[in-house]
Amino acid sequence: MLKLILRRLLGMIPILFIIITLTFFLLRFAPGNPFANEKAFPPKVIQELNKQYGLDKPLYIQYINYISELTKGNLGPSTRYAGKTVSEIIGEHLPTSLLLGLIAYGFALIVGVSIGIISSLRQNSAVDYFSMAVAMLGISVPSFVLGPLLVIVFSLTLFWLPPARWGEPKHLILPALTLSGVYIAYIARLTRSGMLEVLRADYIRTARAKGLAESVVVLRHALRGGIIPVVSFTGPALTFLLAGTIVVEKIFAVPGLGRIFIEAANSRDYFLVMGLTLFVSTVLVVMNLLVDIIIGLLDPRISYK
Amino acid sequence: MNQPVSATVVEEKQLVVGTSLWQDAWRRLKKNKLAVFGAIVLIIIVAASIFVPIFSSYSYDQINLDKSSEPPSLEHWFGTDQLGRDILVRSLIGGRISLMVGVIATAVSFVIGVTYGAISGYFGGYIDELMMRIVDVIYSLPYLFLVIVLLAFFTKSIFMLFFVLGAVSWLTMARIVRGQVLSIKNQEFIEAARAVGVETPMIIFRHVVPNTLGPVIVYTTLTIPSAMLSEAFLSFLGLGVQPPLASWGTMVNEGVEAISVYPWQLIFPGLMMAITLFSLNFLGDGLRDALDPQMRKD
Amino acid sequence: MAKSNSAILSVRNLQTHFYGDGAVVKAVDGVSFDLKLGETLGIVGESGSGKSVTNLSILRLIPYPPGKIVGGEVIFDNKDLMKIPENEIRRIRGKRIAMIFQDPMTSLNPFMKIGAQLMEITQLHEGLNNSQARKKAIEMLELVGIADASRRIDDYSHQFSGGMRQRVMIAMALSCKPELLIADEPTTALDVTIQAQILELIKGLKEKIGTSVILITHDLGIVAGMTDHTGVMYAGKIVEYAPTEELFSNPHHPYTKGLLKSVPDPLIEQKKLFQIPGLPPDLSNLPKGCPFSPRCSSATTQCQEFPPIRQINAEHYSACWLEN
Numbered sequence: 001m002l003k004l005i006l007r008r009l010l011g012m013i014p015i016l017f018i019i020i021t022l023t024f025f026l027l028r029f030a031p032g033n034p035f036a037n038e039k040a041f042p043p044k045v046i047q048e049l050n051k052q053y054g055l056d057k058p059l060y061i062q063y064i065n066y067i068s069e070l071t072k073g074n075l076g077p078s079t080r081y082a083g084k085t086v087s088e089i090i091g092e093h094l095p096t097s098l099l100l101g102l103i104a105y106g107f108a109l110i111v112g113v114s115i116g117i118i119s120s121l122r123q124n125s126a127v128d129y130f131s132m133a134v135a136m137l138g139i140s141v142p143s144f145v146l147g148p149l150l151v152i153v154f155s156l157t158l159f160w161l162p163p164a165r166w167g168e169p170k171h172l173i174l175p176a177l178t179l180s181g182v183y184i185a186y187i188a189r190l191t192r193s194g195m196l197e198v199l200r201a202d203y204i205r206t207a208r209a210k211g212l213a214e215s216v217v218v219l220r221h222a223l224r225g226g227i228i229p230v231v232s233f234t235g236p237a238l239t240f241l242l243a244g245t246i247v248v249e250k251i252f253a254v255p256g257l258g259r260i261f262i263e264a265a266n267s268r269d270y271f272l273v274m275g276l277t278l279f280v281s282t283v284l285v286v287m288n289l290l291v292d293i294i295i296g297l298l299d300p301r302i303s304y305k
Numbered sequence: 306m307n308q309p310v311s312a313t314v315v316e317e318k319q320l321v322v323g324t325s326l327w328q329d330a331w332r333r334l335k336k337n338k339l340a341v342f343g344a345i346v347l348i349i350i351v352a353a354s355i356f357v358p359i360f361s362s363y364s365y366d367q368i369n370l371d372k373s374s375e376p377p378s379l380e381h382w383f384g385t386d387q388l389g390r391d392i393l394v395r396s397l398i399g400g401r402i403s404l405m406v407g408v409i410a411t412a413v414s415f416v417i418g419v420t421y422g423a424i425s426g427y428f429g430g431y432i433d434e435l436m437m438r439i440v441d442v443i444y445s446l447p448y449l450f451l452v453i454v455l456l457a458f459f460t461k462s463i464f465m466l467f468f469v470l471g472a473v474s475w476l477t478m479a480r481i482v483r484g485q486v487l488s489i490k491n492q493e494f495i496e497a498a499r500a501v502g503v504e505t506p507m508i509i510f511r512h513v514v515p516n517t518l519g520p521v522i523v524y525t526t527l528t529i530p531s532a533m534l535s536e537a538f539l540s541f542l543g544l545g546v547q548p549p550l551a552s553w554g555t556m557v558n559e560g561v562e563a564i565s566v567y568p569w570q571l572i573f574p575g576l577m578m579a580i581t582l583f584s585l586n587f588l589g590d591g592l593r594d595a596l597d598p599q600m601r602k603d
Numbered sequence: 604m605a606k607s608n609s610a611i612l613s614v615r616n617l618q619t620h621f622y623g624d625g626a627v628v629k630a631v632d633g634v635s636f637d638l639k640l641g642e643t644l645g646i647v648g649e650s651g652s653g654k655s656v657t658n659l660s661i662l663r664l665i666p667y668p669p670g671k672i673v674g675g676e677v678i679f680d681n682k683d684l685m686k687i688p689e690n691e692i693r694r695i696r697g698k699r700i701a702m703i704f705q706d707p708m709t710s711l712n713p714f715m716k717i718g719a720q721l722m723e724i725t726q727l728h729e730g731l732n733n734s735q736a737r738k739k740a741i742e743m744l745e746l747v748g749i750a751d752a753s754r755r756i757d758d759y760s761h762q763f764s765g766g767m768r769q770r771v772m773i774a775m776a777l778s779c780k781p782e783l784l785i786a787d788e789p790t791t792a793l794d795v796t797i798q799a800q801i802l803e804l805i806k807g808l809k810e811k812i813g814t815s816v817i818l819i820t821h822d823l824g825i826v827a828g829m830t831d832h833t834g835v836m837y838a839g840k841i842v843e844y845a846p847t848e849e850l851f852s853n854p855h856h857p858y859t860k861g862l863l864k865s866v867p868d869p870l871i872e873q874k875k876l877f878q879i880p881g882l883p884p885d886l887s888n889l890p891k892g893c894p895f896s897p898r899c900s901s902a903t904t905q906c907q908e909f910p911p912i913r914q915i916n917a918e919h920y921s922a923c924w925l926e927n
Contacts, residue, residue: 015445023454030458124668133339136590140582142534144541144554145575148561152568202709208664209704210724210775211696220723224714243449247541251561261450262542265457273454280447288445300759301713 001296005289012285019281020274024066027270028059053079055270066274075278076271080264086275089260097245097256104176105234105241108183113230115184116191117218120199120226131188138185143244147178147251175252179244183237187230195226224298231295235288242280333595340591343584350581354400363391366549376569383573386559395551396574400581402552406466407533411525413471414532418478419514419521425479426486427509437483440476448473452535456544466545470532481524485517519596526589530582537578553578610637610678611815612661612783617675619653619660622668626887630656630670632839635912638783643809643816645826645847647862648836649883654819655705657836658785662696679783698728701776705788707768711760717744718756721775728779743774747804766797770804777808784809785817790825802829823866827851832918835859838884838894841912845919855921857899893923901925 050056054065069076075086115135119128141149154160154174161174198204199222207221208214246258257276264272296302334340358364369389377384383392425436452469459465489495490513498512539545540554548555553574560571619631631653638644648654659665660672661684677684679700684692704710712720721740725731731739737756744752747770760768769789776784786805790798806829809816818829826833826847833850834841835858843856854860861879881898884890890897896906905924912922 015442018442019446023451026451026454027458136586137579137583140530140586141575141579142537142582144538144557144561145571145579148557148564148571149575151564152572156565156568202704202706203712205659205664206702206704206710206772206775207712209662209696209702211693211698211727212723213693216723221712221715239447239449242447243538247538250542262453262457265453266543268458277447277450277454280450281445284447285445299714301761 001293005293008289008292012282012289015285016278016281020067020070020278021063023274023277024063025059027268027273028062030268049079053077053271070278075275078264078269078272080267080269080272086271089272090257090275090279093255093257093260096254097249097258100172100175100179100248100254100256101241101245103172104179104244105183105237107176108180108187109230111180112184112187113191113227115188116230117195117223117226119188119192120195121218123196128192132192135185135188138181139189141181142247143178143182144247144251146181147174147248150174150178151251171252175248175254178251179241179248182240182244186233186237190229190233191226194229195222198222198225201225228295228298231291231298235284235291238284238287242283330595334591337591337594339587340595343587343591346580346584347588350400350577350584351404354397354404357397358394358401361391361394363394366390376567377573384567384569386556386570387563387567392556392570392573395556396553396577399551399553399556399574400577402463402546402550403533403536403578403581406463406470406536407529409467410470410474410532410536411528413467414473414475414478414528415521415525417471418475419482419517421475422479422482423486423509423514423517426483427490427505427513429487429490433483437480440479444476449535452539453542453544456539461544461547463546463550466536466539470535474528474532478521478524478528481520482514482517485520486513489513489516523589523593523596526585526592530585530589533578533582533585609640611640612638612817613676613678614657614661615676615678617657617660617677618673619656619665619670620673621670628886629839629889630886631660633675634836634839634841635675636834636841636844638815638817639831641813641815642831643818643829645830645833646817646819646836646841647821647823647826647833649821651883651886652836653839653886654836655787658702658787658817658819661785662700662702663692664696664702694728697724697776697781698779699781700783700785701779701781702785702787703769703772703776703789706792707765707772708792710772711768713760716757716759717763717771721756721771721778724775724778739778740774743778744771746777746808747771747774749774765793766801769793769797769801773801773804773808777812777814780812781814783817784814785819787819788821789818791821798825805829823862835862838889839886840894840922842895842923843919843921844912845915845921849916849919853919855915855919855925856895856923857901857925858895859921861898 047056054062057065066076073087075090078084078086078089081089115131119131122128151174161170195218199218204217204222207217212221242258245256246262248254249256249258250262260272261276263269264276367390369385372385372389373387375385375389383396386392386395421436421440425433452473455469456465486509495508495512498508503512536545537552537554537557540552541558543555543558546552546555556574557571557578560567560574563570614637615635617631617634618629621628621630634653634657636644646654646657656665656670661677661679663672663684665672672685675685679695684695711717718737718740721743722731722733722736725736725739726733729739741752741756744756749755749767749770755763760771763771773789784805789805790801793801802825805816805818808814818825820826830847833845833847835843835850835856837858843850843854843859845853845855850859851863854863858879861877864877865879879898884894884897892907893899893902893910896902899906903924910922910924912920915921
């Protein structure tokens with residue numbers, strides 16, 4: 001197991017290298033530069049700025065410099081937020097996004113899995129049809145529509161929660177709810193279909209024939225196999241969760257990494273965009289590894305060789 | 306019963322199954338009320354977004370500052386936006402754009418995915434290994450972020466959207482087609498075609514690909530709503546469709562800013578998008594159940 | 604052994620139907636039989652004849668929907684199992700009536716250790732604690748002939764071969780010393796050499812523990828060596844029931860005769876194997892009268908009417924109009 005993890009971690013390096021190289025040249029070949037938008041600067045100042053950030057050197061030198069700085073753990077300076085390094089900016093805004101994402105996904109897991117189990121046990125009942133229709137609605141209503149609708153209902157009509165504030169725990173509720181909507185829907189559907197498949201299996205009949213109570217049959221015998229599709233989904237879901245945070249942070253004025261990323265992209269902040277892309281890629285690759293490990297723990301038939 | 310007789314019986318049976326597969330699927334689809342409902346709603350929305358803007362007395366970019374942000378009325382059913390443009394017409398134009406992006410991006414992903422998957426699966430061996438390895442690597446890219454970067458740094462044109470969204474959604478298609486091809490290519494009728502000297506590309510596209518159609522159609526119908534969602538998401542962030550052209554994403558984005566005063570500016574395009582995606586998803590689910598009873602997740 | 608002649612289980616006119624696509628499949632359509640204490644009853648039939656459904660119905664293990672037990676009674680220990688509440692039948696399942704199934708590959712939970720699956724049954728029914736249950740589980744595994752049981756108890760089912768898995772299933776089923784063991788095609792999925800071992804194991808443990816057994820199979824050869832009585836099922840009904848020896852030496856129903864004829868005899872070289880013509884009937888659309896009549900060479904116009912089950916001699920019953 002340890003060997004596998006080590007090998008997978010080593011396998012990450014070429015993938016991350018490809019991502020770095022791809023993004024680096026993609027950005028540099030795009031028209032414009034970090035200071036082109038700020039027309040107030042005279043050409044001389046721009047020249048000075050380019051020199052300051054090392055952008056005046058030939059491209060391949062810049063690339064080598066970037067890589068060598070990277071190996072020292074230095075992600076470079078930000079051009080958009082002058083005077084700050086990319087690492088500082090990530091460190092500053094990451095906790096917010098992380099908190100939001102974890103709460104939303106945790107909530108989605110609990111609610112989605114519960115709905116999925118109930119639906120699978122009451123297959124083709126009114127409860128099942130209703131929850132699956134709601135789940136389909138959840139998949140069809142994107143977060144940037146759900147969020148504003150929640151604001152209209154809970155903030156502007158019922159006055160329960162503030163629309164766009166950040167700082168207190170209760171300010172987390174609407175953003176987390178918005179973010180989790182789609183995942184509740186997906187997880188409920190995946191759990192339901194996974195459970196239905198497992199509940200049809202012969203070993204569930206065996207468990208019932210032993211005289212076990214239905215709750216034991218479901219929770220001890222069926223859930224472990226039925227939940228595997230949900231675990232596999234967590235890898236790709238994370239990509240969308242990150243995208244979702246961008247939207248939610250925009251709607252609810254949450255000072256997270258998503259907004260920083262959009263601003264960095266729009267202002268052509270080379271180092272910040274690179275750093276964030278690299279960071280996100282690393283998170284994704286690590287998460288996928290984690291998912292594989294969890295599936296391996298859940299399903300003893302999968303052997304690592 | 307002797308050998309030849311029983312063999313013909315089996316053949317006849319398969320023949321019957323073969324011809325009635327599509328009819329069977331059609332019958333199952335018609336029985337699925339939600340899918341039929343989805344199809345009807347979809348037809349209405351498509352028809353409306355094609356014809357209503359043509360016959361309406363308003364156009365999507367006709368600015369009328371005297372009528373800025375008016376609530377829904379008989380004159381403007383969905384109200385007007387901050388520049389006094391008719392929200393109904395803009396929502397329907399948004400629908401056109403959205404559906405177009407969905408269909409074209411899906412077509413792009415279809416062509417790339419089917420070709421790639423068919424080649425990989427048909428040749429197998431090292432070629433397959435290498436091609437699937439590439440897919441694995443691309444899979445691990447945070448593609449939404451790359452899309453954002455691409456759109457922000459290059460042009461924010463609608464053609465870029467077609468290309469970018471198509472280019473990121475072909476991966477799953479390629480995997481599905483490859484899997485199907487792998488299971489089909491060793492069946493006897495392919496051997497037979499090869500034995501009588503049919504050329505390789507001919508075998509792939511004439512004999513193998515048509516037999517992978519079921520799952521491919523299913524995945525295609527589910528790609529359309531997801532491409533539409535991506536378009537709306539990017540437009541919402543200001544990276545997709547650019548004004549004065551309307552898209553559900555941009556309209557919702559504009560609506561959010563005035564959410565407390567003019568909520569209809571957000572609600573109508575938002576609901577319209579939700580209803581469209583809802584119908585598409587139900588239809589896709591129905592098609593999946595109808596075309597592939599084994600995949601059925603009932 | 605005073606009660607040796609009394610029935611431990613009486614099934615009366617059991618009916619289990621499946622509903623789907625507007626059709627009703629009468630998988631079990633009026634089955635009756637008695638199982639005497641300590642005996643082994645064989646139930647033979649083609650696939651789809653309703654033999655498995657009959658036995659799943661006894662423990663009410665038919666999934667609803669689509670299946671439903673629509674009529675009849677199953678008397679066990681003076682109680683009708685069809686009428687007692689759910690929690691009461693759960694106390695019978697696994698403890699007093701245990702089952703083993705056809706496919707040992709899929710009948711064990713692949714996600715749980717063998718030990719946990721064995722232990723939960725004695726913890727549930729006998730109230731054993733963890734270490735007692737573990738000890739018992741090892742004991743049972745040794746009993747069914749699994750070598751190195753104290754180590755293998757922590758293995759998962761995929762680490763066992765098919766025959767070994769069926770042994771584990773048997774160990775599990777017999778953990779609580781059930782009064783009745785229902786074995787549903789216990790050897791069908793196994794190699795021929797393993798089949799004999801498993802059957803011997805069941806036979807031996809039956810003596811040792813003193814359980815009565817219902818053995819479901821499509822293989823007449825198994826019935827011959829294992830059972831005291833045999834019922835032959837066709838289209839959801841028992842069409843013939845007799846002491847096993849009598850059934851083999853003096854079959855009455857044309858279907859039974861056909862089955863017996865289609866068993867190849869290795870001692871006689873046969874040019875062609877005998878085969879009952881036609882296919883088993885569609886259970887949602889049964890022919891009028893005797894369901895076997897369209898395939899029966901002795902069918903007469905009388906067969907348009909359903910033949911009642913009648914006594915041929917002391918313990919021999921058959922549902923056929925034929926005189927002899």
